[in-house]
Amino acid sequence: MAEAELRFIMQRKPSILVLFPYFGTLPEWFDLFHYTLLRNPSIHFLFFTDIDLKSFRAPNVDNIPMRLDEYAQLASLKIGIPIELKSSYKICDLRPFFGVIHEEHIKGYDFYGHGDVDLLFGDVRSFYSNEILNKYDVLSTHADVLSGHFCLFRNIRSNRGLMLKNICDFQEKLDCSENLGIDEGPLLKLYQMDNRRFTSSKIPIWKHIKAGRAANLYLKEQYTTPFIPKPWTDGSLNSGQPSEWVYRDGLITNDRDIGRNFIYLHFMNFKSSAFRADNTPAPWEGKKICFAKAEDMKRGVSIGPSGIHPII
Numbered sequence: 001m002a003e004a005e006l007r008f009i010m011q012r013k014p015s016i017l018v019l020f021p022y023f024g025t026l027p028e029w030f031d032l033f034h035y036t037l038l039r040n041p042s043i044h045f046l047f048f049t050d051i052d053l054k055s056f057r058a059p060n061v062d063n064i065p066m067r068l069d070e071y072a073q074l075a076s077l078k079i080g081i082p083i084e085l086k087s088s089y090k091i092c093d094l095r096p097f098f099g100v101i102h103e104e105h106i107k108g109y110d111f112y113g114h115g116d117v118d119l120l121f122g123d124v125r126s127f128y129s130n131e132i133l134n135k136y137d138v139l140s141t142h143a144d145v146l147s148g149h150f151c152l153f154r155n156i157r158s159n160r161g162l163m164l165k166n167i168c169d170f171q172e173k174l175d176c177s178e179n180l181g182i183d184e185g186p187l188l189k190l191y192q193m194d195n196r197r198f199t200s201s202k203i204p205i206w207k208h209i210k211a212g213r214a215a216n217l218y219l220k221e222q223y224t225t226p227f228i229p230k231p232w233t234d235g236s237l238n239s240g241q242p243s244e245w246v247y248r249d250g251l252i253t254n255d256r257d258i259g260r261n262f263i264y265l266h267f268m269n270f271k272s273s274a275f276r277a278d279n280t281p282a283p284w285e286g287k288k289i290c291f292a293k294a295e296d297m298k299r300g301v302s303i304g305p306s307g308i309h310p311i312i
Contacts, residue, residue: 011130012130013042013125013130014110014111014130014133014134015044015108015109015110015111016042016043016044016109016110016111016112016113016152017043017044017045017046017105017106017109017111017112017113018043018044018045018046018112018113018114018115018150018152019046019048019098019102019105019106019112019113019114019115020045020046020047020048020049020114020115020117021047021048021049021066021071021088021091021094022047022048022049022051022088022117023049023050023051023067023068023071023088024050024051024088025051026051026117027117027118028288028289028290029120029267029289029290029292029308030117031293031294032120032247032290032292032293032294032297032301032308033117033119033120033121034056034061034294035294035297036120036121036122036247036250036264036297037058037060037061037121038058038060038061039121039123039250040060040121040123040124040125041059041060042060042125043060043124043125044060044061044062044109045060045061045062045115046061046062046063046064046105047061047062047063047064048063048064048066048071049063049064049065049066050065050066050067050068068085068088069085071085071091072084072085074101075094075097075101078097078100078101078102078103079097079100079101079164079174081171081174083174086177087177087179089179090177090178090179092148092179092181092183093173093174093179093180093181093182093183094174095114095148095151095183096162096163096182096183096187097163097164098112098114099112099153099155099159099160099161099162100160100161100163100164103160106155109155110133110154110155111133111139111152111153111154111155112152112153112155113139113150113151113152113153114148114150114151114183115149115150115151116148116149116150116266116268118149118266118267118268118271119149119150119224119264119265119266119267120247120252120264120265120303121263121264122247122250122251122252122261122262122263122264122265123250123251123261123263124263124264126261127222127263128152128263132218135216135218136154136216136217136218137153137154137156137158137159137215137216137217138151138152138153138154138159138191138215138216138217138218139151139152139153139218140188140217140218140219140220141220141221141222141224141263141264142219142221142222143219143220143221144219144221144230145184145185145188146183146184146185146187146188146191147184147224148181148183148184149224149225149264149266149268150224150263150264151183158215159215162190162191163187163190188217188219191215191217192217222262222263222264223257223262224262224263224264224265224266225266225268225269226241226242226243226269227239227241227243227269227270227276227280228241228269228275228277229277229278233256233257233260234256234257237278238276238277238278238280239276239278239280242254242255242256242257243304243305244302244303244304245265245302245303245304246300246301246302246303246311247265247297247300247301247303248299248300248301248311249298249300252264252265265303267284267303269282270282270283270284270289270303270305271284271285271289272285273285283305283306284305284307287307288307289306289307289308290307290308291307291308291309291310292308292309292310293310296310296311299311
């Protein structure tokens with residue numbers, strides 16, 4: 001490859017499409033979430049949903065109307081096995097197959113990925129530079145697990161077909177109505193292992209691995225999800241982690257990590273007690289929490305135990 005051609009490839013922004021199969025009702029902060037998508041104009045976001053999102057369409061945000069059962073039919077057709085989705089939460093276990101299910105949608109993009117809507121994005125490209133994207137095949141915002149709330153994969157055959165080619169019992173896992181979380185720890189194990197066997201102590205996720213694949217993994221802890229049992233930047237754990245956050249001018253900060261901004265803030269443990277390891281209550285659970293509107297995002301909003309409020 002000529003030096004000039006290589007230099008052009010390295011300077012061009014690798015294209016990214018983030019996929020959101022989302023069904024049911026929108027969270028009350030969705031217009032704020034949508035604003036943060038618009039603030040990342042070089043990244044495309046595509047929703048598959050039974051919700052009318054016409055008013056949210058933008059040059060980098062689009063949607064394909066679809067019911068949950070129709071999405072299950074699409075997955076069945078592409079994967080080649082019958083799939084029934086009794087709950088949209090089970091779609092998390094389909095994420096490792098997105099490269100197959102959405103092969104037509106991701107065509108032409110350098111990277112595809114998936115995400116959750118219970119977050120606010122910061123400036124994603126400032127964390128995933130051209131240099132990083134040109135070097136790595138899989139990018140996770142956690143260091144020890146693939147981040148289900150936002151993860152990127154290079155659009156190459158080995159990523160798209162990893163599950164279908166290497167796992168013998170994937171149909172059994174997709175038949176299970178329970179969400180097994182195979183898009184996070186187990187999928188990372190598959191990437192990391194080279195022709196070895198892996199069995200969970202509780203649920204056998206992989207019975208047989210046909211072949212492993214070495215991939216360039218970018219597993220960097222970005223501290224997106226407070227109130228977890230992993231140490232924060234200052235060593236704090238669980239409910240001792242930062243609780244007061246600000247979104248302003250496309251950046252996410254908190255009151256403890258002075259001078260640092262974050263790729264996104266994940267609301268998981270603000271809104272639900274299910275994953276709070278110290279059994280402390282989630283401050284948003286069962287309450288109205290969003291008192292800000294999209295137009296408030298220009299000036300900024302605060303995110304904390306009392307909810308999301310405009311900065312006055």
